[in-house]
Amino acid sequence: MEIFPDWRTPLRKGANASIDWLIINFGDQFEAFANSLLGVLLLIERVLRGAPPWAILLVTALLALAVSRRWRFALGASAGMWLVGALGQWDQAMQTLALVLVSVGVSVLLGLPLGIWCARSPWVRRLVSPVLDLMQTIPSFVYLIPAAMLFGLGKVPAILATVIYAAPPLVRLTELGISQVSREAMEAGRAFGATRWQLLTGVQIPLSLPSIMQGINQTTMMALAMVVIASMIGARGVGETVLLGLQRNDAGEGLVGGLVIVVLAIVLDRIMQAGGARLQRGGT
Amino acid sequence: MALIEIRGLSTVFGPHPQAALEKVRAGMDKPGLLATTGHVLALDRIELDIEGGEIFVIMGLSGSGKSTLVRHINRLIDPTEGTVRIAGEDVTALPIPALIALRRRRLAMVFQRFGLHAHRSVLDNVAYGLEIRGVPRAQRENEARAWIERVGLAGVETQYPAQLSGGMQQRVGLARALCAGTDIILMDEAFSALDPLIRSQLQGELLALQATLGKTVVFITHDLDEALRIGNRIAILKDGALVQVGTPEDILLRPADDYVAAFVRDVNRARALRLHNALAPWPQTHPLPALARAVDVDAPIESVLPRLVGRSTPIALRKDGRIVGCVDVDAVSALLAPQG
Ligand SMILES: Nc1ncnc2c1ncn2[C@@H]1O[C@H](COP(=O)(O)OP(=O)(O)OP(=O)(O)O)[C@@H](O)[C@H]1O
Ligand SMILES: [Mg+2]
Numbered sequence: 001m002e003i004f005p006d007w008r009t010p011l012r013k014g015a016n017a018s019i020d021w022l023i024i025n026f027g028d029q030f031e032a033f034a035n036s037l038l039g040v041l042l043l044i045e046r047v048l049r050g051a052p053p054w055a056i057l058l059v060t061a062l063l064a065l066a067v068s069r070r071w072r073f074a075l076g077a078s079a080g081m082w083l084v085g086a087l088g089q090w091d092q093a094m095q096t097l098a099l100v101l102v103s104v105g106v107s108v109l110l111g112l113p114l115g116i117w118c119a120r121s122p123w124v125r126r127l128v129s130p131v132l133d134l135m136q137t138i139p140s141f142v143y144l145i146p147a148a149m150l151f152g153l154g155k156v157p158a159i160l161a162t163v164i165y166a167a168p169p170l171v172r173l174t175e176l177g178i179s180q181v182s183r184e185a186m187e188a189g190r191a192f193g194a195t196r197w198q199l200l201t202g203v204q205i206p207l208s209l210p211s212i213m214q215g216i217n218q219t220t221m222m223a224l225a226m227v228v229i230a231s232m233i234g235a236r237g238v239g240e241t242v243l244l245g246l247q248r249n250d251a252g253e254g255l256v257g258g259l260v261i262v263v264l265a266i267v268l269d270r271i272m273q274a275g276g277a278r279l280q281r282g283g284t
Numbered sequence: 285m286a287l288i289e290i291r292g293l294s295t296v297f298g299p300h301p302q303a304a305l306e307k308v309r310a311g312m313d314k315p316g317l318l319a320t321t322g323h324v325l326a327l328d329r330i331e332l333d334i335e336g337g338e339i340f341v342i343m344g345l346s347g348s349g350k351s352t353l354v355r356h357i358n359r360l361i362d363p364t365e366g367t368v369r370i371a372g373e374d375v376t377a378l379p380i381p382a383l384i385a386l387r388r389r390r391l392a393m394v395f396q397r398f399g400l401h402a403h404r405s406v407l408d409n410v411a412y413g414l415e416i417r418g419v420p421r422a423q424r425e426n427e428a429r430a431w432i433e434r435v436g437l438a439g440v441e442t443q444y445p446a447q448l449s450g451g452m453q454q455r456v457g458l459a460r461a462l463c464a465g466t467d468i469i470l471m472d473e474a475f476s477a478l479d480p481l482i483r484s485q486l487q488g489e490l491l492a493l494q495a496t497l498g499k500t501v502v503f504i505t506h507d508l509d510e511a512l513r514i515g516n517r518i519a520i521l522k523d524g525a526l527v528q529v530g531t532p533e534d535i536l537l538r539p540a541d542d543y544v545a546a547f548v549r550d551v552n553r554a555r556a557l558r559l560h561n562a563l564a565p566w567p568q569t570h571p572l573p574a575l576a577r578a579v580d581v582d583a584p585i586e587s588v589l590p591r592l593v594g595r596s597t598p599i600a601l602r603k604d605g606r607i608v609g610c611v612d613v614d615a616v617s618a619l620l621a622p623q624g
Binding site: 190192202206207 | 384400401413416464470566
């Protein structure tokens with residue numbers, strides 16, 4: 001006796017049919033969206049790859065100095081970037097950096113408002129929370145197949161895959177930060193006649209900034225963790241180096257790629273941590 | 285018409301306030317409601333008139349609903365039932381934009397737990413009310429600096445709340461409310477964290493402000509001596525209900541029940557009560573003394589105690605330049621030590 005109905009065929013066919021439908025009816029819109037995202041990415045890439053490496057090293061040092069006010073810290077950050085060049089991965093690292101920056105940018109653009117919305121409405125939170133779980137657990141390849149069909153192979157689906165994987169902690173930490181703003185701080189805002197917008201921008205967001213910064217930091221780290229998968233669907237960069245090592249059975253090459261990713265992660269993490277600490281100077 | 289009119293105000297905290305309030309109307313009391321439904325009856329049919337230009341003090345034990353009551357005046361809390369009117373306008377029914385305009389124009393508040401914004405410097409905290417209204421930076425900072433100085437905090441403008449002591453934070457909250465320049469100020473235990481010296485100094489400031497600018501102040505305190513010093517009238521809350529509203533002397537001399545009597549037992553009555561409460565006609569048998577030797581009827585009893593002790597003849601009292609009567613030891617001691 002057969003106890004399992006066949007749900008597989010209708011699910012598969014239904015999903016494929018809806019993707020076909022999307023491509024036929026909205027192909028142009030998807031392409032326009034992909035092109036604008038690609039435009040931003042290419043612009044950042046051109047700046048990072050076009051600038052002389054010493055300029056990037058200098059900017060890294062200055063940025064680190066600005067957030068930490070410590071010379072040794074600035075020197076260390078710069079030395080990390082120099083190591084990337086010494087490992088022969090400068091150009092790849094700049095491509096990866098551009099990809100990570102754009103992915104984090106898109107994550108912030110989507111994740112911050114979503115986190116705020118979740119904090120304001122229990123209904124939205126109940127709806128969004130399982131979706132976030134899904135985004136983090138579902139294997140990337142599952143959504144990469146339709147993404148590649150909609151946007152073609154290359155950088156845009158790589159950005160989308162990265163955003164899907166990396167944005168959830170930002171949404172969660174934004175929501176957490178905003179719901180932890182003390183009742184009296186909010187009441188003080190309301191009592192003096194603040195509008196909802198003034199409460200959001202003048203009280204809630206600034207007071208939850210430490211939490212939001214932590215979210216952005218985690219998102220950045222997770223975006224870096226995605227670069228190998230991003231390379232599998234055609235993004236260039238350090239992920240490609242690792243992939244090459246894998247394909248050619250070249251463990252050394254893989255190690256070089258891995259090391260560069262780790263160094264990038266450490267440099268970005270430290271600079272962001274110091275920046276976050278600077279932002280909360282007087283706060284608790 | 286009073287400036288602030290509170291009518292039939294009842295507030296229940298919990299998921300189903302309306303249903304819980306119906307249980308109360310059917311005869312359930314506050315502890316019973318909490319035990320059976322988990323709802324808190326915070327305020328129970330409050331009727332109150334607060335006049336423009338007075339300092340109105342609200343007292344009561346912890347948890348009696350004082351903070352909840354003042355939060356209805358600027359509608360930080362919506363009541364379950366009843367209305368609050370300010371200058372005839374029903375605050376509980378105002379649409380949000382009008383409510384915001386009212387808060388900006390007329391209502392400022394000092395919070396029991398300060399409610400300062402940790403990410404703003406002292407200067408920016410104090411200027412907050414003006415910032416919200418769009419006052420240009422230079423102007424609002426000037427204003428804020430003046431108030432910071434007035435509460436005795438000059439020099440800490442650039443510091444952040446977390447760097448200040450509790451008493452200093454409380455004064456920042458006070459300066460913030462005063463800087464908003466509203467005609468009504470709600471003060472929830474605004475002086476509770478201050479040392480006695482600064483406290484008495486700020487009480488004086490508050491009285492001066494009210495006298496010169498005619499501000500209306502709703503002042504919550506646990507300290508009866510403070511209430512008697514600054515209050516024009518005092519309301520006493522018990523378990524969310526008003527038990528007595530009256531002048532300081534009403535409360536001291538004619539407590540409505542044992543709860544109020546217990547409340548006022550430890551007060552320094554010689555300082556709180558004025559001589560006219562012990563006024564008696566000048567005895568026919570004695571010649572009238574010179575006016576210069578008479579004491580004003582509105583002086584506190586305290587001021588004649590040294591002269592009165594061990595003296596058999598009464599002290600003459602004057603009012604508006606003539607002698608209106610006298611006080612003697614017996615009348616004064618009856619006032620100071622009631623119920624034997
Ligand atoms: N947001 C709230 N949710 C639930 N219950 C509340 C809330 N705020 C106050 N209560 C309850 O309402 C009652 C009155 O509280 P309120 O803060 O007004 O007391 P209070 O007189 O100001 O006390 P204190 O002198 O300790 O400040 C208390 O029983 C309290 O538990
Ligand atoms: Mg209170």
